[in-house]
Amino acid sequence: MSSLWTRVEPLLARVQKPARYIGCEDGVTTPRHDKLPGGGAVAWLLAYPDTYEIGLPNQGLQILYEILNERDDAVAERTYAPWLDLTEQLRSNGVPLFSVDTHRPASDFDILAFNLSSELVYTNVLEMIDLAGIPLHTTERGPDDLLVIVGGHAAFNPEPLADFIDAAVLGEGEEVVSDITAVVRDWKRDGRTSRDGLLRELSKIPGVYVPSMYEVVYDGDRIVEVRPRFADVPATVDKRTVADLGEWPYPRQQLVPLTEVVHDRLSVEVFRGCTRGCRFCQAGMITRPVRERPAEQVRTMIRDGLRRTGYDEVSLTSLSTADFSDIEPVVKGILADAQLPGGCADTLTISLPSLRVDAFTVGLAGEVNGAGGGRRSGLTFAPEAGSWRLRQVINKLILEEDLYGAVDSAFQQGWTRMKLYFLTGLPTETDDDTLGIAELAKNCVAIGKRYTNRASVTVSLGGYVPKPHTPFQWFGQNTRAELQRKIDLVRTATRKVPGVQLKWHDPAASIAEGLASRGDRRIGRVIERVWRDGGVFQEWGEHFSLDRWERAMALEGLSLDWYVYRHRDEHEILPWDHLTAGLHKDFLWGDWQDALAGSGIEDCRWTPCYDCGVCTGFGIEHVVASPIAPAGGSQGTGQDLARGGEVPVTLLPARRQLVDSPNQSVSPAAAASAESGVTV
Amino acid sequence: MKLRIRTTKLGKVRFTSHRDLARMWERAVRRIGMPVATSEGFTPRPRISFGLALPTGAESVAEYIDIDLREPLSDDRIVGLPAELTAALPTGIDVLIVAERDQRAGSLQEVVTSCTWQLWSPQLGSGHHHDACRLLEATTLELDRERKGKRSTDEVRPMILDLRVDLTPAGDRLIAELATVGRGLRPSELARLAYPDIDPLDVRVLRTHQWTDHDGNRRDVLPCELPQPTVVDASPVEVLA
Incomplete structure (x- = not known):
């Protein structure tokens, strides 16, 4: 079919932000649908189930877009969730979901592939499947209907979407998209015979999970067994992992949007994976091991990327960028390159989005901000919990002195405000721990006042949502009322403190997120009801309402108590137990028990392996340029890193006293992690 | 420089x-x-x-x-x-x-006194455009409009400097010269007056000139040869004059 542009165009005069739907980004490839004779090329419609502004910068989607278009037998275009105004226009004018590249209807494609970076977008997935014009339920689709695939972090528990998706991809997509392309290409060539046959073939690709090939057996509420329907369907699906990031210098041509998006800058991924071991952090658990990009490649990608795009801001992305072995030489190299003709030294901004909490890191941030001519980027630290005891439970081993050292260093270097990220509702959290958040914030402002009267600290407080494939997957989430009570504790404690601002996430949204995160297949009907009830864009506060979710649960005879608030026991079969990120379940259970005992675990990239299961199971290993922890770094515990093993709870007591001299406040061995990539 | x-x-x-x-x-x-x-x-x-x-x-x-x-x-x-x-x-x-x-x-905002626009729509024929030109015969034209959240009723006849119909390669279009000084008149506002029966959102507009005033003579800010009739995106409504 040809482009829908002439039908879309009049609708765009009637919507907000029409530039969301026009494509035309710099860096787009002209999609060639005629690569193979007779339409034999496999056409992928890569979908992001949230607005263009949020979806366009997504690096995962851009990487796959390039890799697929480079293939001789595949073509890829992109689509994003149309906002409510356009959705209404599309429905009333009978126009289907379209690609933004060439405005082709979704039905021109073979595969509709969603990137799921969070759970609250699930209702948008249903909306987009429906707008694409195919049956909502996978069982009702025929050989000519789109194949619906999901990937991304949330796809590690795709069970709540099992009714609606044909397949889920676990782990990194660089290689598996080619495997999927080959299977679909052959199936098309052989005359698109049976859809079930295709799904069965797909289920044999490592990393590809086809829910319809598995039967879930229940006994009452509990899952008794998840059984493959056929002997050649694997009992357990492993994630896919790229062994060497250096072989994948993508995106080579980052897309430059014509309209404003959330991360409107060049992004270069410096490493993937994180083994800091923060127990609440799903990203850190499911992306192991650590694989650094070669420093020289990072520098080249940044130099070429800045010139090609015309951006004067670059973000070095990862789950904890200060942990990159060659961070200092890379930063110096970027600054040197910017001085060359055609460089943008006078306006360059380098952002290091996920900083560790220590003075060394802040020194680095200061260097980056002082040397570039551009604006000073914001500083965010993520201590995550209010007390040292609780930080040991969650394995975010930051001493108060690390935080105060970092904050002191930041104010000293001219920052006047910073942001602190905390979670509440963590396992074992007491009111003392919660109130510790206010205490830390107060002390940070007090440090700042020594340098400037304008010193202020913004505390961002999120309700903790337990995630699959983490040591906290067994933990019963705090109730909405309990989360609200804890938020109110901090509100009261900070209300009259000058210089401390508090922001918090709606605890109701955390409950819906918790439900979708650890739900099983029965939650699919709940998601469908919420969607039919108009509950789209659930990540957008103004469109979220927990009432819809509670109503849908009640109509399905399901309870939030059972799905969200209940602690699981060791032997319960979890809905995602047949899917694995490589972490042994007994490792996770052991780490959960260690957490309850308040004992930490070290970062295995610099210490002996404790065999979580990932490297040994998949025959891969860390790719790290430096065998020693970065300057200032032992996660703040002061332990001997060469020793390995467990960190005793009593190793260092929590220090509540402020240390007056900034030099004393940070020992050379004191550092900690701050994966601000964590969803709070 | x-x-x-x-x-x-x-x-x-x-x-x-x-x-x-x-x-x-x-x-x-x-x-x-x-x-x-x-x-x-x-x-x-x-x-x-x-x-x-x-x-x-x-x-x-x-x-x-x-x-x-x-x-x-x-x-x-x-x-x-x-x-x-x-x-x-x-x-x-x-x-x-x-x-x-x-x-x-002077800055562009200071020197430009009027602009010429083309207006057209798949829903509009030659007759509609010729009818629209009769707005020039009116001595007064009131328009309810909203600017920055404030509603007002304005006399806009003086803002319409000229209206005529031109045959372009894409068919007849209304050619309108509208003043930009003061509150001016937007082409979408003109469309409301000129084509009361169709949704102004369906009227396409193209700016062809921005004029400066030199002792009563108007001049293009920078005159130049316009590109030959250009076809954009192969859509017939986008053929340019």
């Missing part, structure tokens, strides 16, 4: 906003390494200024941008600049002409 540049905004890119356009230009001048002067202050910005904002969704063959350079460009570079900039800008934004701007020249 100060430059004044005339460009088009045609095709899909018409849906970008005035703010979007500013970012496109900042990236384009960095991509080609143009020595743009920067503003003073805590966050220096490149000294690029834009003329009268084009409404989002409208097309144009007469957009103007002023750029101040921190060092002069060679004559050769200036000759090649339209092609160089066009390659660095999105499809649909073509640089038509680059001229050196007189140090004393």
Whole structure:
């Protein structure tokens, strides 16, 4: 079919932000649908189930877009969730979901592939499947209907979407998209015979999970067994992992949007994976091991990327960028390159989005901000919990002195405000721990006042949502009322403190997120009801309402108590137990028990392996340029890193006293992690 | 050195906003390494200024941008600049002409007194356009409109300087010259008066001229040969005059 542009165009005069739907980004490839004779090329419609502004910068989607278009037998275009105004226009004018590249209807494609970076977008997935014009339920689709695939972090528990998706991809997509392309290409060539046959073939690709090939057996509420329907369907699906990031210098041509998006800058991924071991952090658990990009490649990608795009801001992305072995030489190299003709030294901004909490890191941030001519980027630290005891439970081993050292260093270097990220509702959290958040914030402002009267600290407080494939997957989430009570504790404690601002996430949204995160297949009907009830864009506060979710649960005879608030026991079969990120379940259970005992675990990239299961199971290993922890770094515990093993709870007591001299406040061995990539 | 540049905004890119356009230009001048002067202050910005904002969704063959350079460009570079900039800008934004701007020249907002627009729609025929021209016969025309959240009823007849119908390769279109001084009159507002029976959102507009006044004679800010009838995106409604 040809482009829908002439039908879309009049609708765009009637919507907000029409530039969301026009494509035309710099860096787009002209999609060639005629690569193979007779339409034999496999056409992928890569979908992001949230607005263009949020979806366009997504690096995962851009990487796959390039890799697929480079293939001789595949073509890829992109689509994003149309906002409510356009959705209404599309429905009333009978126009289907379209690609933004060439405005082709979704039905021109073979595969509709969603990137799921969070759970609250699930209702948008249903909306987009429906707008694409195919049956909502996978069982009702025929050989000519789109194949619906999901990937991304949330796809590690795709069970709540099992009714609606044909397949889920676990782990990194660089290689598996080619495997999927080959299977679909052959199936098309052989005359698109049976859809079930295709799904069965797909289920044999490592990393590809086809829910319809598995039967879930229940006994009452509990899952008794998840059984493959056929002997050649694997009992357990492993994630896919790229062994060497250096072989994948993508995106080579980052897309430059014509309209404003959330991360409107060049992004270069410096490493993937994180083994800091923060127990609440799903990203850190499911992306192991650590694989650094070669420093020289990072520098080249940044130099070429800045010139090609015309951006004067670059973000070095990862789950904890200060942990990159060659961070200092890379930063110096970027600054040197910017001085060359055609460089943008006078306006360059380098952002290091996920900083560790220590003075060394802040020194680095200061260097980056002082040397570039551009604006000073914001500083965010993520201590995550209010007390040292609780930080040991969650394995975010930051001493108060690390935080105060970092904050002191930041104010000293001219920052006047910073942001602190905390979670509440963590396992074992007491009111003392919660109130510790206010205490830390107060002390940070007090440090700042020594340098400037304008010193202020913004505390961002999120309700903790337990995630699959983490040591906290067994933990019963705090109730909405309990989360609200804890938020109110901090509100009261900070209300009259000058210089401390508090922001918090709606605890109701955390409950819906918790439900979708650890739900099983029965939650699919709940998601469908919420969607039919108009509950789209659930990540957008103004469109979220927990009432819809509670109503849908009640109509399905399901309870939030059972799905969200209940602690699981060791032997319960979890809905995602047949899917694995490589972490042994007994490792996770052991780490959960260690957490309850308040004992930490070290970062295995610099210490002996404790065999979580990932490297040994998949025959891969860390790719790290430096065998020693970065300057200032032992996660703040002061332990001997060469020793390995467990960190005793009593190793260092929590220090509540402020240390007056900034030099004393940070020992050379004191550092900690701050994966601000964590969803709070 | 100060430059004044005339460009088009045609095709899909018409849906970008005035703010979007500013970012496109900042990236384009960095991509080609143009020595743009920067503003003073805590966050220096490149000294690029834009003329009268084009409404989002409208097309144009007469957009103007002023750029101040921190060092002069060679004559050769200036000759090649339209092609160089066009390659660095999105499809649909073509640089038509680059001229050196007189140090004393006023800003675009100050000097432009009126604009010429083409209006058309698949729902409008020649008759509608000829009927629209009869607005000129009115001595007074009142329009209810909202600007910045404030509703008012304004006398807009003086803002309509001329109306006529031209046959373009894409068929008949209304050619309207509208004043920009004071509160002016937007082409979408004219469409409400000119075509009361159709939704103004269905009326397409194209700016063809921005005029300056020289002792009572109007002149293009930068006159130039317009591109030959251009077909954008192969859509018949987008064939240009």
